[in-house]
Amino acid sequence: MQLLAYILIYPFLWLISILPFRLLYAFSDGLYVLIYYIIGYRKKTVKENLNLVFPNKSEAEIKVIRKQFYHHLCDMVVEAIKSLTITEKQMMKRMTFPNIEEVNQYGKSNKSIVLMCAHYGSWEWIFILQNHVNHKGYAVYKKLENKYFDKLVKRIRAKYNSHLITTKETFSTLLRAKNKGELTINGFVSDQSPKPWKAHHWLDFMGINVPAHTGAELLAKQLDMAVVYFAVKRIKRGYYETTFTTLAKNPNDFKDYEITDAFFKLVEKQIHEAPQYYLWTHKRWKHRDKSPEDFK
Structure with a gap:
């Protein structure tokens, strides 16, 4: 069944991916109408999240953010599909890194890096970062249920010397790399909602x-990696700029969870500046206003 789904869906995705960008974003506009007005994909969740974190905004303001978010979400979907056939030249033009020296300083000091980011902006084309650094790239991800699409995603990332690893594989993979003397740069999307009884x-x-x-902070301390936050900013449709901020050069100098707290403060800053680019369909606040004792 998985193979059949792959055989039926992949040609359609490939045809979308070869569209020129003008037509690609026209397709995204049509997808927006389908997802927002007809299907209503997670509209209730998005509205609840926005009302929750922006209690002082009017209903009209919330509606504007909500619509802008769905437009951006559809753009991210088609940009992910475009990754199938986008050229390296196109990707380098559309995803830029104005302060890449913030990352490359750690190559000079022979130090590996934990890259922390949130579900903000666009992370689909971040893998072109490998063209700008000497570190070997890894990204922690959740394995897709369909093994054929999972292999496809891995193959796309591997084109840029980035490798996807599951949470269970992370420590052993990076420990081996460290023991071999390899420098690695390791991406973690760190704003998810963990199971509260495990938090x-x-x-x-x-x-x-x-x-x-x-986990990102813990791994950085265990393997003595610098911790860097990367923020993706949308410049215009289809163009993004990624900047880097060091959270910790020597993570073991910090108290437990100080780095994690600093990361979330930077995410908050991005959200307040342009809330439409955060992933509001994610149930980030479903365990809100509880405490660890509530789950014992």
Whole structure:
């Protein structure tokens, strides 16, 4: 069944991916009408999240953000599909890194890097970063249920010397790399909502008490990696700029969870500046206003 789904869907995705960008974004506009007005994909969740974190905004303001978000979401979908056939030249033009020296300084000091980011902006073309650094790239991801599409996604990322690894594979993979003397740059999307009974740390995120993943900070301390936050900013449709901010050169100099707290403060800053580019369909605040004791 998985193979049949792949055989039926892949040609359609490939045809979309070869569209010139003007037609690609016209397709995205049509997809927006389908997802927002007809299907209503997670509209209730998006509205609840926006009302929750922006209690002082009017209903009209929330509606504007909601529509802008769905337009951006559809753009991300078609940009992910475009990754099938986009050229390296096109990607380098559309995803730029104005302060890449913030990352490359760690290559000069022979240090590997934990890259922390949020579900903000666009992360589909971030893999072109490998053209600008000497570190070997890894990204922690959730394995797709369909093994054929999972292999496809891995193959696309591998074109740019980036390799996808699951959470279970992360420590052993990066420990082997460290023991071999390899420099690695390792991407973590760190704003997900963990299972509350497994969470080691709770914090204030957008004014709400929530559990937080701390795996990126823990790994950085265990393997003595610098911790860098990357922020993706949309410049215009189909063009993004990624900037880097060091959270910790020597993570073991920081108290537990200080790095994680600093990461979430930077995510908050991005959201307040342009809330339409955050992934509001994610149920980030479903365990809000609880505490670890509530789940014991």
